[in-house]
Amino acid sequence: MNRTRVKVCRFCEDKSLKIDYKDARLLQRFITERGKIIPRRMSGTCARHQRELSRTLKRARQIALVPFAAESVR
Amino acid sequence: MLKHYELTLIIDSQLPEEAVEETIKRYETFVAGQGASVVNVVRRGVRKLAYEIKKHQQAVYAFVEFQAEPGILPELDRACKLDESVLRHMVVVSESGVAPAPSDAEEEDGHAEGEDDEEDAKDADGEDKVEDMDEEDVEEEDEKI
Secondary structure (H helix, E strand, C coil): CCCCCCCCCCCHHCCCCCCCCCCCHHHHHCCCCCCCEEEEEHHCCCHHHCCCCCCCCHHHHCCCCCCCCCCCCC | CCCEEEEEEEEEEECCCCHHHHHHHHHHHHHHHHHEEEEEEEEEEEEEEEEECCCCEEEEEEEEEEEEEEEHHHHHHHHHHHHCCCCEEEEEECCCCCCCCCCCCCCCCCCCCCCCCCCCCCCCCCCCCCCCCCCCHHHHHHHCC
């Protein structure tokens, strides 16, 4: 695993970026091909925003704006 | 104590436009009738669903923001459940400044624009996904499990 990368939390950097369950486009960036939520060490988000992201993603899933699971293209 | 809520409605897309409109209106009036105030209604139009809901592949999305006493929620819930044109609903306590983003390319209708602009979440260097080189790592994780 690459330890040397310093990544900043996107949401901390840009305060106007709101984590919104309705914003499917933004949320898509935080799930894998299979639909799994990207871990914090990959996405670089801070703890607080990761928690918020997680909560919001799960809401978005309920509303079918984001999948629960997706078949990866093989 | 008055609280801000947001009701998400997922409506059958096969219905004619008036029926859809009427359904949305029904909840607007329901909310108003219960002594709450509707703050905003956003119609997202037809959108492809991330997964099948009740055999539908796409549906109409609408969002009703309102302020109300928490007491009316069970009633609202009941009303949504009984409504056959509503495939799914969700009530959420609003964080301030709700700004529904436009859906993806599927959207055709023009009147469904939200108030705020959608943030184009590309990085400065034009990255699309958050993880660039780590993507393979994440996929490997998928494989292990």
